[in-house]
Amino acid sequence: MIESFKEMAEGMQDQLVAWRRELHKIPEVAHDLPKTAEYIAKRLEEMGIPHRTGVGGYGIVAVINAEKEGKTFGIRADMDALAIEEETGLPFPSEHKGAMHACGHDAHMSMALGAAKLLQENRESIPGRVKMLFQPAEEGPGGAKPMIDDGALKDPDVDVVIGQHIGHIFKTVGNGQVGVGKGAIMACLDSFKLQIHGKGGHGAMPDITVDPIMIATQITQALQTLISRERKPTQPGVITVGKFHGGTAYNIIPEKVELEGTARFISEEVRQQISKRIGELAKGIAESMRGSCEFEYVYGYPPLVTDSEFSEYFKGVAAQIVGDENVVEIDEPTMGGEDMAFFLKEAPGTFFFLGSPKAGEDMYPHHHPKFDLDESVMWKGTALFAATAYSWLKDNA
Numbered sequence: 001m002i003e004s005f006k007e008m009a010e011g012m013q014d015q016l017v018a019w020r021r022e023l024h025k026i027p028e029v030a031h032d033l034p035k036t037a038e039y040i041a042k043r044l045e046e047m048g049i050p051h052r053t054g055v056g057g058y059g060i061v062a063v064i065n066a067e068k069e070g071k072t073f074g075i076r077a078d079m080d081a082l083a084i085e086e087e088t089g090l091p092f093p094s095e096h097k098g099a100m101h102a103c104g105h106d107a108h109m110s111m112a113l114g115a116a117k118l119l120q121e122n123r124e125s126i127p128g129r130v131k132m133l134f135q136p137a138e139e140g141p142g143g144a145k146p147m148i149d150d151g152a153l154k155d156p157d158v159d160v161v162i163g164q165h166i167g168h169i170f171k172t173v174g175n176g177q178v179g180v181g182k183g184a185i186m187a188c189l190d191s192f193k194l195q196i197h198g199k200g201g202h203g204a205m206p207d208i209t210v211d212p213i214m215i216a217t218q219i220t221q222a223l224q225t226l227i228s229r230e231r232k233p234t235q236p237g238v239i240t241v242g243k244f245h246g247g248t249a250y251n252i253i254p255e256k257v258e259l260e261g262t263a264r265f266i267s268e269e270v271r272q273q274i275s276k277r278i279g280e281l282a283k284g285i286a287e288s289m290r291g292s293c294e295f296e297y298v299y300g301y302p303p304l305v306t307d308s309e310f311s312e313y314f315k316g317v318a319a320q321i322v323g324d325e326n327v328v329e330i331d332e333p334t335m336g337g338e339d340m341a342f343f344l345k346e347a348p349g350t351f352f353f354l355g356s357p358k359a360g361e362d363m364y365p366h367h368h369p370k371f372d373l374d375e376s377v378m379w380k381g382t383a384l385f386a387a388t389a390y391s392w393l394k395d396n397a
């Protein structure tokens with residue numbers, strides 16, 4: 001049956017490309033996805049798959065074999081695009097000004113639709129249920145959590161969940177190859193804000209002011225000591241101050257400076273430890289320099305942790321579809337984040353990477369106005385979803 005899912009998916013390749021291109025034309029950003037949701041719902045309707053729209057916003061949950069007994073296998077695809085003006089020159093460009101599918105989520109939806117179609121057409125032979133989870137706002141502010149809060153993983157309860165990312169996030173995953181990692185493979189995606197208050201005044205008379213620029217400079221440097229001196233050296237961690245705003249004129253010492261940054265960790269323990277220390281350190285420095293500091297830390301997406309046992313199982317299925325030599329073990333995490341992490345906190349499962357870089361000079365990174373992918377690998381994503389769902393439900397019936 002795995003072999004026949006592979007053949008059926010290969011046979012759907014043209015359809016997958018057509019869906020992806022149609023979705024590529026109507027990119028929508030964050031939570032505001034009316035056209036995208038309508039498109040997905042229409043395709044599900046044509047396939048005769050019962051579904052619920054408006055889940056946690058524009059999210060959609062569809063269930064194949066809803067009436068059947070057995071376990072429930074979840075398949076998740078993100079739906080959102082980015083606020084980027086497209087410059088690809090493709091014959092099917094974005095029709096929405098200032099928005100573009102520059103991360104490949106158009107392909108994710110298409111591949112998931114393909115799997116839904118194959119599973120629905122073969123539902124008699126599938127010993128359990130498959131739940132399709134179409135999710136908004138992966139690029140921010142996050143759509144997985146609102147869907148979960150709206151019951152996306154309940155009734156029927158999802159036993160395992162799987163998702164994927166196409167493109168070239170991991171350089172070790174070549175074109176058409178499948179990357180799978182065990183355990184924590186992506187970082188948390190947190191942010192923080194620091195408001196540093198001093199006492200403004202004349203640039204020529206610093207002695208009667210409290211200079212928040214000096215304080216902010218010290219804090220920015222000291223934050224890196226949290227990484228070098230307080231983080232466990234064997235656990236990855238990044239702190240980046242990406243915004244440093246203060247001042248209005250060359251000869252004025254300002255009242256305040258605002259810093260914003262991101263913090264990324266793979267270990268939840270290190271995340272908890274360092275996140276608290278950012279505020280303590282910043283406040284301590286500000287006060288010792290006669291200023292003060294307000295600290296705000298936003299715990300965003302958690303680290304993405306795959307289930308090792310399920311990931312191993314998935315590798316076995318993937319080897320039958322793409323060949324053993326094309327299944328790549330991801331042994332080094334990326335500090336990028338993914339809100340699939342929320343689904344994987346609720347149910348065991350995995351998140352795999354389908355290598356699809358455009359060859360040679362045409363290769364632009366994710367989130368670039370010229371980003372594109374090699375569509376010829378898309379049948380693999382569909383086959384991997386459908387065959388793993390079938391196979392796991394059969395083995396766990």
Ligand SMILES: [Zn+2]
Nearest residue numbers: 103139366367
């Ligand atoms: Zn992205």
Ligand SMILES: [Zn+2]
Nearest residue numbers: 103104105165
């Ligand atoms: Zn993405």
